[in-house]
Amino acid sequence: MQRTFRDEFYTRPLPSQIPELQRELDAYLDHYNRRRPHRALGGLAPLEYLARIRGEAVPTESQMC
DSSP states (O other): OHHHIIIIITTSOOOSSHHHHHHHHHHHHHHHHHTOOBGGGTTBOHHHHHHHHHTOOOOOGGGOO
8 A cells, every 4th residue: 555655646746734635645545445446356446345245335435434
């Protein structure tokens, strides 16, 4: 994950304010875990993969902590 962050997140201009940076990090983590296909997971996003092996539906954001 660190390399992916370095290659996909930190290569773009980052906001100088902490609240803005936190919002961008949160959005990227959501993308990484919900939408971004992972080769090691057969092209599924991590939450899709986890739901599949558990036989569950992918949780919506409101179902997350």
